Amino acid sequence: MTLSHPTVTEEQARQLREIVIDVLELEPDELTETSHFVNDHDADSLLAIEILARIEQDLDVDIPQDQLPEMVNLAGVWAVVARNQRGGDQ
């Protein structure tokens, strides 16, 4: 598994980035693929769940809550979303 996002589309990647920026109240250039939600952006457990909830709602995917610990940065979010795509492309 690499940090790339083989199965999220460009559009999804853009949406996910916007969700994270919005929920964590960031300036767009603050968020990189590997900047850490908790350590770099002051996220807490509630905000992490809010990110998950927004993704489920806006992208129409189901993400088991036990995968939350992987969603520590944008790359982690892409990986989790890719894995849980509805009728995924694998």
Place this chain on the structure above:
Amino acid sequence: MITGLGAVSSAGIGADDFTAAIRDGRCTTGPITSFDAGGFPHRNAGEVPGFRPEEWLTRIDPDRWGRSSQFAASAARLATLDADLRPEDLARARTGSVMGTTSGESAAIEQLVGEWRSDGLKSLSPSLVQAVPAGRIAAAVNTELGIDGEALTLATACSASNYALGYAYDMVGQGEADYMFAGGADSVNRWAHAGFYRLGALAEEVCRPFDTERGGILTAEGGVALLVEPYERAIARGARIYAEVLGYGLNCDADHMVHPNAATIAGCIREAQRNAGVTPEQIDYICAHGTGTRTNDATEVAAVREVFGDAMPPISSIKSMIGHTMGAASGFGALICCRALYEGFLPPTANVERVDPELGRGVDPVPGKARQAAPQVVQNHGFAFGGNNAIVILGKAA
């Protein structure tokens, strides 16, 4: 002194039925019937099955009062009977009530939301609107029993009943009141079910505190009332004394709205013990907040360990049997503590198959059924959203 107990819960109506179910370790949660839970992946809760308020209430017209108020008033009526008092006895004295809640009259609010959705806000039913204020929960107790003292509703969420019991203890102790009812009430509602599910805090089938496989809470409902009166009065009228409030402690995490904090909880335990004039070695049993979420139980045990070291007393959670009754939760905890002190047993934790090794050594959740014992001093925990910690220490009546 606590001399009367009343309960309306999934585990039975009346303190005797409630206690019997708890002693037996009976899990009384089940599929939700009060709203359509079909769209939720998790569909269980602790509802009061077939509650008919008119069976218990004589003065209150159930049509004019919300479900939580009905629970509270019924519980207070039952506590009055249990204390072998007539409402006239209470009405002649300076009697008040202090009741805790998390979501107040949530059932009335959800009915109004239904009207809003169907026909807009302009269609709201006046009688439902009038039933909304949370302060009506204590007002219902005073109305039902015809008492003219204080009627205070404390909305300090899931530790509110412990706040209430502490306040009642102070009012009676200072001579501000002759009798005080303390307790709490809440109703199962869709929005809390959705919120807890979304937080990942809702169990799928059952609540199994302290277990390796614990998956969260089950929302629940009910009403509980404890009658508090001064020692001299209880003795003078020959009352049965279940237990004595020895003291209590309150503090606030001031840290996070939903995440508990072990250090402040430990501080709250120390404050309660200091206030009660007891040391950790004297505590024979802890009635845990024990919600059954991974975070709560780990944090709570860590806090207890911080105060007690490795000599932790048995610690169990009745939420395994009745779910999380929110504002009433620590009131049910206090009620079972009273019966435990009076009858000599330790309340169990149901649904525990394997105590989570990550909680560390020495955790005794009294698995299965109640254990015969002779506790003298017990500690009742209540923690809440907003970091509102409240702990009451109860002792066996001398």
Place this chain on the structure above:
Amino acid sequence: MTTDTARRPLPTDDFTPTLTTLAVTSTAAVSPAGVGTTALAAALAVGGATGGEATEGLGDLGEETLPPRPVRAVPPLPFAELLGRKGLRNLDRTTRLALVACQMALDSYPGSIGPGAGVVMGTSSGSVRSSGEYSLRTLQAERPYLVNPSLFPNTVMNCAAGQVAIRHGLHGVNATVAGGALAGIQALRYARNATRQGQAERLLVAGAEELSAQTGWGWQRSGALRPDFPLGEGAAALVVEPEEVAHAEGRPVLARVLAAEVGFAPRGRLFATLTTCIGRALDRSGVAPADVRSVALGATGQVGADRLELRAVRGALGTAGMPPTVDVRQAVGETFSATVTLQLAALVDTWRQRGAHPGEAALITALGHDGSVGCLVVRGPATSPAH
């Protein structure tokens, strides 16, 4: 005033404990009259409209509109400037108003409140808009659990108190009293007990009420308020501490809360119960009816309750006669659980400006539709601040 001790049969009954006096050492208010207690007191002095029906301060009402009746809204506030941008997004209006009032009360407090301080917040049912919208979302969403977890704490009634504690690091007792019209009286009563028990040396006592389409239509449909009486909103906060602590530490005392008495009329005996309650409060305060120089009423415009309240006050004060009355709600609209705290903040400001007469006391009354009654007896500072 005699209390009804005669009918009590048991040995503990005839004991009436002495009351401890709470000193008010800071006040703040945010209301339709504007930011600050002076704006509030000025609006009270003119005794009527606050100059605007503007509701742009309310912001987004969602897809709803307010009912067709007079309203008074807090003017637009720069919340991000007052409270900081971060973390603001998920806070509802009730919490924001409470946070602004508490922030201001701490800013004007001459000293440091300290981490052991407590919070007592008055409410009726929290933010009904927040819980209602959350509940509605579970009906409207494609799947009922597609709700925003970060908004969930707003649906719980102790949200504002918890947020105030988090923001200011207050680890003392943190309580929320759900008393509606009586909330401010109950909050001060609770705070007095907390200081007496040593649970906190100082407390922030506050009340907050937001105007929303949901509560607006609730008032409209309930019929509890005369149709021409405006709906309002606002928040007020006080710092209170034992009088001897304030003196020992050299803090000016703005007002002294002598009594916070409550009672309940279980069978529609509101008039007699309120009269008794006021009498007991004066009695326990050692305040003669003639020393009551102003009365803040809490039920003006409430169908049935307003006349009853006035009669009870008149009855309790007896031959001393009726001093001037005010009701902050006439200036800022129905503010329900924030009313008593706003009344007290306005009263303190009036005393600050003109100086209280020696021994001058004020009476603040409230009654609820459920049968609850209560009152405060407040005295001005021991010596008038010389301005």
